[in-house]
Structures are given as C-alpha cells and as structure tokens.
Amino acid sequence: MAVAAAILHADLDAFYASVEQLLDPALRGRPIAVGGGVVLAASYEAKAFGVRSGMAGRRARALCPDLHFVPGRFAEYRRLGDAAIGLLGDFTPLVERISIDEAFADVGGSVHLFGAPEEMAKAVRRRVRAELGLPISLGVAATKHLAKIASQVAKPDGLVVVPAGTERAFLHDLPVELMWGVGPVARARLADMGVATIGQLAATPGWSLERILGRAVGGKLAALAANRDPRQVVTRHRARSVGAQSALGRRPATDEVIRPTLLHLADRVAARLRAKSRAGRTVTVRVRFADLSAVTRSVTLGQAVSATASLAEIARDLVRAALADHPDERLISLLAISVSHLERNPMPQLELPLRLADDKRRPGSATGAARLTADRAIDAIRDRFGRGAIGYGSVVLGGRRAVPDVFRELAEKTL
DNA sequence: TCTGGGGTCCTAGGACCC
DNA sequence: TCTGGGGTCCTAGGACCC
Numbered sequence: 001m002a003v004a005a006a007i008l009h010a011d012l013d014a015f016y017a018s019v020e021q022l023l024d025p026a027l028r029g030r031p032i033a034v035g036g037g038v039v040l041a042a043s044y045e046a047k048a049f050g051v052r053s054g055m056a057g058r059r060a061r062a063l064c065p066d067l068h069f070v071p072g073r074f075a076e077y078r079r080l081g082d083a084a085i086g087l088l089g090d091f092t093p094l095v096e097r098i099s100i101d102e103a104f105a106d107v108g109g110s111v112h113l114f115g116a117p118e119e120m121a122k123a124v125r126r127r128v129r130a131e132l133g134l135p136i137s138l139g140v141a142a143t144k145h146l147a148k149i150a151s152q153v154a155k156p157d158g159l160v161v162v163p164a165g166t167e168r169a170f171l172h173d174l175p176v177e178l179m180w181g182v183g184p185v186a187r188a189r190l191a192d193m194g195v196a197t198i199g200q201l202a203a204t205p206g207w208s209l210e211r212i213l214g215r216a217v218g219g220k221l222a223a224l225a226a227n228r229d230p231r232q233v234v235t236r237h238r239a240r241s242v243g244a245q246s247a248l249g250r251r252p253a254t255d256e257v258i259r260p261t262l263l264h265l266a267d268r269v270a271a272r273l274r275a276k277s278r279a280g281r282t283v284t285v286r287v288r289f290a291d292l293s294a295v296t297r298s299v300t301l302g303q304a305v306s307a308t309a310s311l312a313e314i315a316r317d318l319v320r321a322a323l324a325d326h327p328d329e330r331l332i333s334l335l336a337i338s339v340s341h342l343e344r345n346p347m348p349q350l351e352l353p354l355r356l357a358d359d360k361r362r363p364g365s366a367t368g369a370a371r372l373t374a375d376r377a378i379d380a381i382r383d384r385f386g387r388g389a390i391g392y393g394s395v396v397l398g399g400r401r402a403v404p405d406v407f408r409e410l411a412e413k414t415l
Numbered sequence: 416t417c418t419g420g421g422g423t424c425c426t427a428g429g430a431c432c433c
Numbered sequence: 434t435c436t437g438g439g440g441t442c443c444t445a446g447g448a449c450c451c
Contacts, residue, residue, distance in 0.1 A: 038419050053451095054418060099451045181424095183449045216425055217448085245420060282443085292417070296445060338422090403419055411421040411451075 006117035006140065007233065008105040009147035010124060012084055013135040013156045015101035016041035019080055020070050022133045031064050033057075034072045040407060044156055074406040084128050084136060091120050096233045100410050104144055106233040118161045125159060141167070143229035149178050167227045172199035179224060186213055186221075201225045239413045242280070243338030244268040250290045250331045253323055258335065262319065265337045266312035270305070273339065274372075274379055276415040279304035280339035283311065285318040288334035289326070297322045304343045307371035311337065342415070 012018065016034040021027045021043060031046035033039045039060050042051040049064035061067055081100040088095045091114055094106035107117050114120050121138040128136045135157035139150025146162055149171070154160040162170045176198055177187045189212050195201050201209075202225035210218030223229065244265045251257045262285075273279055283305065284298035297318040305311050315337045323329070381390045387405075 035419090040419080052416090054420095055416070056418075059416065102451075181449065185448060214426070214448095239422080240424095241422070243421065247419060284444095294446090298444060300443060334419095336420090408420060413422065 005142045006106070006108040006111065007142065007144050007147040008088070008107055008117065008121055008124070009139040009144070009151040010085070010088060010103050010105070011137050011139075011151045011155070012081070012101040012128075013137055014041060014043050014047070015081065015134075016072065016077055017043035017046070018134050019073070019076055022080075023073065023076065024070075027068065027070070030068055031066055032068045032070055033060055034070055036069055036071065038403065040072065040403070072404070072407065074404070074410060077410060080132055080134060083132055084134060087124055087127050087131075091124070094233045094235060096235060096237075104147065104233050118159075121159055121161070143227065144231050144233065145180055145224050145229040146171075146227065148180060149174065152178055168199075168202070171202070171225070171227075172197065174198045176201055179221065181217055181220060186217065189213060198225055237413070239415045240342065241338050241340035242269050242272055242278075242342070242415065243284075243336060244408075245286070245334060245336035247334050248332060250333055253330060253332045257332070258319055259316065261335050262315045262337065263308070263312045265335065266315055267308045269337055269339055270308040270311045270375065271379060271382075272412070272415065273306040273342075273345070274375060277345050278342050278415055279306035279345035281305075281341035281343065282339065283314045283318065284338045284340065285315050285322065286334070286336035286338070287319055287322045287332055288336075289329040290331035290333050292333065294334070295322050295326065300341065304341070304345060305339070305368075306345055306375075307368055308375050309371045310368055311339070 017032055020032060020034060021030075027043075029045065030043070031049060031051070032043045033046055033051060034041040035057060037057050039051060039053050039055045039057060041053050042060070046060070046064055046067055049067070051060045051064050051067060057069065077100060084101075085095065085097055085103045088103055088105040092105050092107045092110045094109070096104040098104065107114070107120050110120065111117065114123070117140050121140050125136055125138055128134055137151045137154040137157060138159045139147040139152070139154055139162070140160070141147040141150050141162040142164055146167060150160040150162050153174070175196060176182050176190050179198065179201075182190070190196070190201065193204070193208070193212060195204055201221060204222075206219060206222035208218075209222050212218065213221065246261055246265060248257070248261065281302075281304045282298055282300045284296055286294055286296045288294040299314065299318060301314075305314065319335065378390055
C-alpha cells in the first residue's frame with residue numbers, strides 16, 4: 001500500500017531576533033534588530049513598524065525610533081538552529097534543510113510510529129518551545145510547496161494543516177506572492193493580467209501563464225496552482241557554486257580599490273574550495289556600478305582552479321574586461337567572485353614536476369602547483385591559529401565591514 | 416527603500432560538432 | 434555548394450529565495 005505523502009515545513013519565527021530575546025529577557029516584547037549598519041533580522045515588534053532585513057540601519061531607526069540594535073551572537077544562532085532542525089530528525093530521516101532556520105521533513109513513513117502528521121507537527125512545536133525556548137511555525141500538507149505556504153500562513157508561532165482534498169479551497173483566496181517563485185516581477189505581471197490570488201491563477205490557462213512568465217515559471221505555477229508538485233524531500237544537496245561579494249559604497253574603479261578587494265574575495269572562495277578538496281572550472285565576476293546597474297563576466301577554463309592567487313588573477317582580468325566595456329562608469333559599488341562547474345579536486349598538481357613553459361593562467365601548471373602548496377601551508381596555519389593569523393591580511397578592506405564574517409558563514413552552503 | 420551576502424535556476428544567442 | 438536538424442557547451446543577464 002502506498003504511503004500517503006505527508007510533508008512538514010518548519011520555519012523558526014524571526015529567528016535571530018527570537019534568539020536574542022530568548023538569551024536576554026530584557027529584550028522581550030521590544031522592537032529589536034540584529035545588526036547595525038544594516039538590519040540582518042528584526043523582531044516582530046520591529047516588523048510592525050515596517051523594519052525589514054536588508055534595510056539600512058538609519059532608515060530602520062527612522063521608522064522605529066525605539067528600535068534597539070544588538071550586535072548578534074552568531075554561534076548561538078548556529079547552535080539553536082541546528083538543535084531545532086535536529087528535532088525533526090527524531091521523527092524521520094528524510095529531512096531537507098533549506099537554511100539555518102528552515103527545513104522540510106517527509107513523515108509519510110513514520111505515521112505507524114508517531115501517529116498522524118499533525119500530531120508530529122504539534123510535538124515538534126511543543127519540543128522546540130520547551131527544550132529551546134523558541135517560537136516555530138509549521139505547515140503540514142501533501143506536497144512541499146503546499147506545506148511551505150501553510151507554514152507562512154501559520155506565522156507567527158502557529159500550525160496550519162491542509163487536509164487532503166481541501167487544497168484548492170485553502171489556496172483559493174491567498175495572494176499569488178505566497179507561491180514559491182513569485183517575486184515582485186511575476187507578481188506585477190500577474191496583476192497586469194488581473195490575477196492577484198492563487199484561485200485566479202488556477203483559473204488561468206497554462207499557456208497564458210507561460211507566455212507571460214516564461215515556459216519554466218509559467219508551467220511550474222500552473223502545476224502548483226493545480227496542486228501538482230513533483231518535488232521530493234532531498235536530504236543532501238551538493239553545492240553547485242561558491243562565491244563571495246563585497247559592497248563598496250561608491251569607490252573609484254581603480255587598481256588600488258579592485259586589486260585588494262578581489263584578492264580578499266578570492267581568498268574567501270578558494271579557501272572554502274580547498275577545505276573541501278574541490279575546485280571549479282568556471283570563474284564569474286560581477287561588477288556593480290554606482291547606479292546599482294551590474295554586469296557579469298565569466299570564463300570557463302580547461303582545468304579547475306582552487307589557488308587563491310590564480311583565482312584573483314583570473315578575476316582581475318574579467319573585471320578589467322567588464323570595465324573596458326563600460327568606460328563611462330567611473331564608480332563601482334560592489335565586486336563579486338563566484339566559482340562554478342565544481343569538481344572533486346584530486347590535487348594531482350602537487351605531483352607535477354616544475355615546467356619551464358610556465359603558464360600561470362593554467363592552474364595545473366608549475367605556478368599553479370606552487371601556489372597551491374603555499375595556500376595549503378596558509379590553510380594549515382589558519383586551522384591552528386585562526387583565520388586572522390596569516391594570509392592575505394594586508395587586504396583588510398578598511399577594516400570596517402558592513403557585515404561580519406561570522407554572519408557570512410551562516411549563509412554559506414555546505415560544499 | 417537608493418539595497419548586505421550566499422546561493423539556485425531559467426532564458427536566449429552563438430559556437431561548434433555530427 | 435547550399436540547406437536541414439539535433440545536441441552540447443559557453444556566456445550574459447535576470448528573477449528569485451533565505
């Protein structure tokens with residue numbers, strides 16, 4: 001007998017802010033924000049004033065004069081996020097972690113052990129509250145997409161179950177932007193067609209959606225609105241790219257700005273690759289100008305890179321090419337490096353003999369091997385003495401960063 | 416709202432091969 | 434010589450998500 005699909009979607013509420021309020025009772029019931037120059041997370045009390053994550057701190061203070069900023073305790077976020085998502089694992093091994101504070105769980109095979117999915121969802125909420133002290137919302141439905149919408153509807157600190165057969169009624173009056181894949185652009189295009197609710201979306205022919213939104217998005221939405229969602233819960237994702245970026249304010253597009261920034265970014269990206277014995281064949285850079293318009297340039301190499309200096313050089317050439325195509329842009333506001341086409345890096349380079357015909361653009365060349373050897377020595381020292389102990393430290397980037405590195409790490413995917 | 420950082424996926428055109 | 438069709442890879446841009 002087939003097991004009825006039963007998917008839980010669990011989502012911790014205003015996660016960072018809730019942790020701060022948990023750890024410091026004086027903050028409970030008050031509008032708080034994690035961050036400073038930029039809001040990384042806001043409590044529900046702050047959200048009521050319109051404070052949102054990503055918002056400039058200055059603007060957030062203007063909206064909410066009593067807003068209280070806290071610097072953030074990132075190690076605690078990791079510990080509590082892991083603990084909360086870990087509780088799902090007590091009910092099923094089929095847990096798909098989406099981010100530090102969010103996961104799907106397929107509990108269809110566990111009902112004989114723990115009872116109905118709704119009972120499991122209640123137990124998860126009870127235990128997260130009792131054992132960790134945190135609010136969490138859960139959605140329960142037959143598909144991932146529906147479970148996710150249900151948890152959004154359940155927020156804050158609630159539970160919404162969508163019983164089989166009631167899907168259409170549940171979705172009918174909900175706004176289209178609750179659907180996965182409907183952002184500001186799709187929402188506006190749908191609004192132009194007179195489609196604002198999921199019920200209206202479901203009544204729109206698939207070909208019409210595909211014409212307006214593109215084949216993939218349109219087709220997907222049509223399927224989802226009809227409650228067809230083939231996606232399975234996947235316990236392990238392999239990262240397909242690794243990147244890093246730095247916002248720069250408005251800086252002149254000169255070598256003095258570009259070189260050290262790219263070296264710092266290349267160091268972050270390449271060190272992560274090496275730590276997992278991986279390397280990538282495609283290097284992409286992104287240059288954002290003062291007006292926030294942006295361009296990308298990429299190159300696919302014959303051999304994968306993971307040496308910091310090689311990556312930095314390739315990125316520099318790409319940035320120069322991008323700037324050459326936009327000679328009128330004199331100020332840049334962001335630089336980014338990303339590496340994709342990732343491969344297992346068996347590190348054969350270390351065994352290669354030094355060659356005279358040295359092409360440093362080829363990571364497998366003698367220079368590439370020497371660089372990798374030097375990088376490994378740096379990696380080893382950092383492992384022992386910390387990241388700041390050695391390396392491309394002269395890079396500094398002015399010392400004051402908009403976002404601390406520990407926060408960046410929370411967003412990194414496992415390679 | 417003048418926007419922080421890490422990601423995924425899709426589209427469309429062009430190069431190149433069979 | 435010209436024409437047709439299918440497949441794969443690369444590049445640039447963009448929408449979207451947490």
